[in-house]
Amino acid sequence: MALWTIAFYNPILTKAQSEGLKIGAATKIITPELDSWVQGAGVPKKASSVRDELEANGLYFSKGDFQLLMVxxxxxxxxxxxxxxxxxxMGAATGILPRDILISSTHTHGGPSLLKTNYLMPLDTAYMKDLLPWMVALAKEAVAAAQPGKIGWAEGETQIGYNRRLTWADGSHSMHGDASRKDFAGLEGPDDPQHLAMFAADFKGKPFVYTLPQYYPSHNFLCRWCFFS
Structure with a gap:
């Protein structure tokens, strides 16, 4: 609750700037079928069970002639x-310019094989065919859900990721490793526990979406949207 208070003390747009702004959100389950190839960490394997459903989440903004969809x-x-x-x-189905549709990945290693990371594991072309209509439906639902709203942001600190790159006395670096070794010289860089969040709410203050960008040291940047019904 405190985070929400911070968020709306830091509006991205003033009330006047928010006039005419519409925001829509939608979510779609995109879990592949069992026995599909799992991206993993380069080790070829297939899915034998589902622990959590995979999602595609879309956040749509429009004001006047401008439209933006982030997925x-x-x-x-x-x-x-x-x-x-x-x-x-997605652009053909909604009228949004393709250049104004941004698609990001959360970097889950438990998702479908969409990157060529191992010559023994093929790309899941069957899943790619299923994905296209799912994403088109997501885009259309996000646009259809658009309503007048406002956006704000917040920041805070929590330790989610850790720097896993170790530096050795000879100047070399490695992932993980035994930090008790005599030639351990320290981590390659510091951890960054700071996180930013963006919120969207109607003009009565009821939130319906927030985004949580996260940064993992020695890894990559990702963004995950969460929705309120």
Missing amino acids: SCDFAGIEPDLNVRLREA
């Missing part, structure tokens, strides 16, 4: 060619 998917990553095909199909 977060539970993938390790996505190849540029597929990214372009998805954005073009």
